[in-house]
Amino acid sequence: MAKRIDLKDVDIYYGAFHAVQNVNLTVTPRSVTAFIGPSGCGKSTVLRTLNRMHEEIAGARVDGEILLDGENIYDRNTDAVAVRRTIGMVFQMPNPFPTMSVRDNVVAGLKLQGVRDRKKLDEVCEASLRAANLWKEVKDRLDKPGGGLSGGQQQRLCIARAIAVEPDVLLMDEPCSALDPISTLAIEDLIADLKTEYTIVIVTHNMQQAARVSDQTGFFNLEATGKPGHLVEIDDTEKIFSNPTQQATEDYISGRFG
Amino acid sequence: MSERIDQRAPSETDSGPASSPGVPAPPPGTRRRPSSRRGETIFRSLTTGSGVLVVAAIAAIGVFLLIQAVPSLLANQADFLTFPSFNTGDPDNLAFGIRDIFLVTMFSSVFALVLAMPIALGVALFLTNYAPRALARPFAYIVDLLAAVPSIIYGLWGILVLAPAILPIAEWLNANLGWIFLFADGNLPVLSGTIFTGGVVLAVMILPIVTAVTREVFAQTPRFQIEAAKALGATRWEVIKMATLPYGRSGYIAGSMLGLGRALGETIAVLIVIRASTSPMGFSLFDGGYTFASLIASAASEFSQPLPTGAYISAGLVLFVLTFIVNALARLIAGGKVNG
Known part of the structure; x- marks a missing residue:
């Protein structure tokens, strides 16, 4: 539950392309860390290395160490599938399994872990949907397909699915960018609730959102197209948005570029 | 305005x-x-x-x-739908029915489908999910190439190579599972050149179309659904179960229906492989006889008098309607596809 993440000298490559250069950072348990920066700066790439999802792209490779409570998830003996079972992820586009029922969507991860007890599954389903602020809206249609919900509901369903397995870390890759303002607000409130139990890392294009939901903010940038992205600075969100150390951060948050 | x-x-x-x-x-x-x-x-x-x-x-x-x-x-002196034989020798005394022809056609085609469907599914999954990229492309071409082989070649191969090769299997099935009507003694003196043999040849012939359609649909499984499964820690097989199969199921069934349509209408290979029989069809895979297409082809050289010719054309009409229904069914399934 709620583990600490350390990145040490992390370099990320796609084949010969050096995508992200020398990232060092720490995420403390039960906090929200936001990654901001212009497009192509590698913030999503870094996020996807945290659960080894970036490996799905052919030729992707990571140098350095990513430690989850001190254990390197890139250890030779560690299986990517096992890593993903303990680190939940929510994507930019809501992606429930469209033909699966709402209930089956929520407990899909548990079923993968071999839980078959119907009573236990129902309990977790209800608890997760409640935690995702979705229970009231879907409790009468748990057997309807997940694809029939609205976009905002689908995204909360995906969050419920991610937290149903009680992950050590919850990763969110621009979770609100496809949603309307009201759904966005619902998700942001949810993030505030969830951080009492989970370690959350969120990538966002919306700086106000980073300021609203996160405790710590990392700013990524790249010098030019084709150059690797890098972490400019990471600090308390309040400090980043009021008094950043680096000029580039100041320029970005004040809207001078990006 | x-x-x-x-x-x-x-x-x-x-x-x-x-x-x-x-x-x-x-x-x-x-x-x-x-x-x-x-x-x-x-x-x-x-x-x-x-x-x-x-x-x-x-x-x-x-x-x-x-x-x-x-x-x-x-x-026609006989009942068209239930009469087992096709006697058109005497134009003044026509007695023809499609019972046996219909049964042989359906038995051989459905048997071919039963054989081809799991193999096509396996090949399609292998090509889209397991094969290394360098292998997947040439392998797909080879499967597609199977469709380009002329059916006369399949016929020759079926009767000269395949029939003797699968004879031991047929004998074993007949000896050990003969109590099941499908494997009971047929209306032929031997166990080769039967619906069983023809079905295996047809299975090979329809494999490319079923595989191609299934592979195309599986390859289109939305990336975000695959990622959803992977992010939950699904293994490769679990990703297939959670994302690929639910998305591609209707395409798979539609492709199989197209394959069935081809098997129903296949002519020359069936004519060569499946032996004709004088006794009626008895619901065994080891029976022989004519399918609609092979019956018409076998009589084509004798189309001189209008009434006997019309008898064969009526059989063709039934085949026309049958394939039409199967294809319409395939369209219906593919059109009513649930995805997202």
């Missing part, structure tokens, strides 16, 4: 000498409109014409079959 817009559009956009204020610039408008309209008319008639032509051709075939078949059906 529309005319006014037509006229204004050029005068507003053209800043050249043609547009002087006060003059609504008719020259460019009048010059352009008829020619573009003519092009539009020509193009529309061409496309509509081709569409109508295809439908008309199908309707014409149906009508042709019907007109030719009706006199023979009226002259």
Whole structure:
């Protein structure tokens, strides 16, 4: 539950392309860390290395160490599938399994872990949907397909699915960018609730959102197209948005570029 | 209203000498409109014409079959649907029915489908999910190439190579599972050249189409659904179960239906492989006989008198309707596909 993440000298490559250069950072348990920066700066790439999802792209490779409570998830003996079972992820586009029922969507991860007890599954389903602020809206249609919900509901369903397995870390890759303002607000409130139990890392294009939901903010940038992205600075969100150390951060948050 | 817009559009956009204020610039408008309209008319008639032509051709075939078949059906002394044999030797005393032909056609085609479906599924999954990229492409080409082999070659291969090769399997099934009606003794003196043999040949023949359609649909599984499963820690097989199969199931079934349609109409390979029999069909895979297509092909050299010919055309009509239904079913399944 709620583990600490350390990145040490992390370099990320796609084949010969050096995508992200020398990232060092720490995420403390039960906090929200936001990654901001212009497009192509590698913030999503870094996020996807945290659960080894970036490996799905052919030729992707990571140098350095990513430690989850001190254990390197890139250890030779560690299986990517096992890593993903303990680190939940929510994507930019809501992606429930469209033909699966709402209930089956929520407990899909548990079923993968071999839980078959119907009573236990129902309990977790209800608890997760409640935690995702979705229970009231879907409790009468748990057997309807997940694809029939609205976009905002689908995204909360995906969050419920991610937290149903009680992950050590919850990763969110621009979770609100496809949603309307009201759904966005619902998700942001949810993030505030969830951080009492989970370690959350969120990538966002919306700086106000980073300021609203996160405790710590990392700013990524790249010098030019084709150059690797890098972490400019990471600090308390309040400090980043009021008094950043680096000029580039100041320029970005004040809207001078990006 | 529309005319006014037509006229204004050029005068507003053209800043050249043609547009002087006060003059609504008719020259460019009048010059352009008829020619573009003519092009539009020509193009529309061409496309509509081709569409109508295809439908008309199908309707014409149906009508042709019907007109030719009706006199023979009226002259038929036997019940067309239930009579087991096809006696057309005496034009004044026609007695033909499609019971056995229908059964042999369905048995061989459905048996072929039962064999081909799991293999096609396996090949499609292998190509889309397991094969290394360098291998997947050439392998897919080879499977597609199976469709390009002429059916006469399949026929020769089926009777000369495959039939002896699978004879031991047929003998084993007949000896050990003979109590199941499918594997009971058939109406042939031997166990080769049966519906069983023909079904295996047909399975190989329809494998490419079923595989190709299934592979295409599986390859289109949305990336976000695959990622959803992977992010939950699904193994490769679990990703297939959670994302690929639910998305591709209807395409798989539609592809199988297309394969069934081909098997139903396959002629020359079946004619070569499956032996004719004088005794009626008895619901065993080790029976012999004619399918609709092989029956008509076998009699084609004797189409001289109208009434016996009409009898065969009536059989063709049934095959026409049968394949039409199967293909319509395939369309229906593919069209009512649930995805997202």
